[in-house]
Amino acid sequence: MSGYCDSAPGHPLHGPYHATEYGFPQREEAVLFERLLLEINQAGLSWETVLRKRAGFRAAYDGFDVDAVAGYGDADRARLMADAAIIRNRLKIDAAIHNARVVQRMRDTHGGFAAWLDAHAHEDGRPRDKASWVKLFKRTFRFTGGEITGEFLMSLGYLPGAHRPDCPVMDDIARARQAAC
Template sequence: MSGYCDVAPGHPLHGPYHDHEYGFPQRDERVLFERLLLEINQAGLSWETMLKKREGFRRAYEGFDVDRVAAYAEADRQRLLADPGIIRNRLKIEAAIHNAQVIQRLRDSHGGFAAWLDAHHPLDKAGWVKLFRHTFRFTGGEITGEFLMSLGYLPGAHRPDCPVQARIAPLSPPWMAAAG
């Protein structure tokens, strides 16, 4: 997504995300869940819309607390469907709840979401997409690819000459570690 390196710097929403989050490796379960939830909700919309609604998502999904979201019942589904601060799409809401439950199970099977990602790395994009479709809901090729690129599991978040890429390199994102 080298074009992002051209348009994001200096933009009030895209700039901070590009400069401090996009492509940076992450281990924290809440951060991983947030990124997955935002990527799923971005389907059919712009990333700028997601960045504008990010705080609304944070409030609606209780700080992306996996255990709380996994326990959501019908009243929570109705609350989310009525919340103008998020994307009110029943399939995406159901995917968030289901995927939180999957992440809970990944704690038992692999020690957590990050450990599950590490256990399957390196895969090419097609392998990741197949794995995500088998494991999670609402995770097609674009969603899976962007999720993994945004966390450093797949290359392409930044151009090689982007100054942010130079800041990410010492963090040894998984795609660089596998290539090196």
């Protein structure tokens, strides 16, 4: 992602995301769900398009409240398909609703989405690699291919590569990780 470290600083949308979110650990369910939903919606589009529509997504998907989205029915699907403030794609909308229900079940099986991620972060005593994560995500969620899964996990620090090693943001990420422990 070294290109991102070079191009994002100073950009009105990419700059703040690069400096304060990308690669930083997150624990809050709504934040994790937002990141997954945004990565899914980025498929086939630019990340800038998604960032421009982020406020629209937040409003359309009830602030990324998992319980609200899990309860969506046909009227909500129709509302979302008509909402020009978001990316109107039936498969992506259906995936958001399905994935919200999956996250709800993770509360019972693992204590939540963050705990589920942590429980699967290692395989055979080593950090799980991207290919293994992709298989797990494809079994667990909808609309989570290799690029979506990889970017989602890099954006949270579960996979390396969000920033080049000499990017000044790496110090902030290290402090955030230490504070999370």
